[in-house]
Amino acid sequence: DAKTTQPPSMDCAEGRAANLPCNHSTISGNEYVYWYRQIHSQGPQYIIHGLKNNETNEMASLIITEDRKSSTLILPHATLRDTAVYYCIVRVVGGGFKTIFGAGTRLFVKA
């Protein structure tokens, strides 16, 4: 699976959009981009995934560049409860049993 690079930490004001970047320059054509988050010491939680088109669900939006070498997770209206570590992962279809997590980005949402 391709490696990813994320900033170690970011701040965001409550109510503003949080934009979390991820570089995955060695991504292969059959690899998807997934985002998970981990709130405090709980188990990670799936947020969203995509291949090459932008995706949106009730939690977030995922923007993937045309060359697929980077992506951005957008939390449109961040709340204090969004303070967490966010993991960007790339892996092949059906590879969910062997997900490799990096260090992620620690997002602090401030009042």
Place this chain on the structure above:
Amino acid sequence: NAGVTQTPKFQVLKTGQSMTLQCAQDMNHEYMSWYRQDPGMGLRLIHYSVGAGITDQGEVPNGYNVSRSTTEDFPLRLLSAAPSQTSVYFCASSPGPGLVYNEQFFGPGTRLTVL
């Protein structure tokens, strides 16, 4: 559905002791995995299974054994606990092949301290 359950929630062991961390899922998922997370670090894959009777090693398998006799259960055994195994252990499951997104569902974790 209870999802992914793990027992115990907390455990303290002495060096050299052995124990089994339990993991069960009631979603009929084929895939299951064990991760450890050290303080301030990301998750590291220990072992995984793609179905009953099939297991394989992840990034950090040394000192741990697994087996998968049923679809529902995937226990993790510490053979001879060492202080370096002090960590939070997460079990995860996900649906089998053929599904595009293959989201992983994580348990609440077991916090293990080895003295």
